[in-house]
Amino acid sequence: MSERAVSPGWLLGGLRDSQAPLLQALRRFRRSVSGQIGVVLILGLIVLALSAPLLSPLNPTAVDTSMILARPAAGHPFGTDDLGRDLFARTLYGTRTSVFIGVTVGLLTGLFGLLVGALAGYFPRLDNPLMRCMDILMGFPSILLALGIVAILGPQLQNIVMALVITFTPRSARVVRGAFLSLKPLAFVEAAQACGAGDGRIIFRHLIPNGLSVLVVQQSYILAVSILVEAALNFLGVGVPPEIATLGGIISDARPHLRYAPWISLFPGVLISLLVLGFNLLGDGLRDALDPRLKQ
Numbered sequence: 001m002s003e004r005a006v007s008p009g010w011l012l013g014g015l016r017d018s019q020a021p022l023l024q025a026l027r028r029f030r031r032s033v034s035g036q037i038g039v040v041l042i043l044g045l046i047v048l049a050l051s052a053p054l055l056s057p058l059n060p061t062a063v064d065t066s067m068i069l070a071r072p073a074a075g076h077p078f079g080t081d082d083l084g085r086d087l088f089a090r091t092l093y094g095t096r097t098s099v100f101i102g103v104t105v106g107l108l109t110g111l112f113g114l115l116v117g118a119l120a121g122y123f124p125r126l127d128n129p130l131m132r133c134m135d136i137l138m139g140f141p142s143i144l145l146a147l148g149i150v151a152i153l154g155p156q157l158q159n160i161v162m163a164l165v166i167t168f169t170p171r172s173a174r175v176v177r178g179a180f181l182s183l184k185p186l187a188f189v190e191a192a193q194a195c196g197a198g199d200g201r202i203i204f205r206h207l208i209p210n211g212l213s214v215l216v217v218q219q220s221y222i223l224a225v226s227i228l229v230e231a232a233l234n235f236l237g238v239g240v241p242p243e244i245a246t247l248g249g250i251i252s253d254a255r256p257h258l259r260y261a262p263w264i265s266l267f268p269g270v271l272i273s274l275l276v277l278g279f280n281l282l283g284d285g286l287r288d289a290l291d292p293r294l295k296q
Helices: 021-030 033-050 087-122 124-138 142-153 157-183 187-194 199-235 247-253 263-290
Strands: none
Touching: 021 263, 033 087, 033 263, 087 124, 087 157, 087 199, 087 247, 087 263, 124 157, 142 157, 142 199, 157 199, 187 199, 199 247, 199 263, 247 263
């Protein structure tokens, strides 16, 4: 019997079969209302952010002292901030930055978490040292660990991404490790070993395709949390430089003016909420589609 035949989670080999696991997951995801709403929200906000130069011709960093703290009007739909900068343009470009940070952190934590979790879950000798390192990182509250790393490295965009990746990689690693530990004793892994498959082939050909679903769901939530943590870092004064518009940075700049200029924080706050809601709903939809216990 070939290795492909003994692996029940082989997703690509049976795409023409109506019962292929990937096709079943896609059908369940299409039936998920929360997942569909999440996709619409995320895609809509991404399109909005990418269309910033078309929707707003104003420079998000241009200062106009004659329009300081102007209320929302035709020329400035979201009003202006304490430096006279157009909030509509800054919010659009800030959404782009926040989405970039969230997606980058989600991809990198997934990659590093997959690597660390696979090594720890498959090789018993590496399990204890790798997981103890992850436990040390998880022993710190997420915001405090990210705050400390950014304070050491400096408030730059790449440093914030690095801090968030270090902060959230242990969570992805533990999820992958748990999946590998549950899959490794199963019969299809033993059959692959009996067929002479090496460790690398078993990991990449059998274990990762079967355990990838839990990681995908985990990363959707990390995307949402990383956007919130990035906004919190800006609020604490260690975010990206002021010349780079971010949703968290706009809210941070609005603190002294909340009583008499609430529109400064209102619109970026709504967009942060929609981003986080979209990724959370997407995670719910992916969980419903990929969790084998929820098959219908």
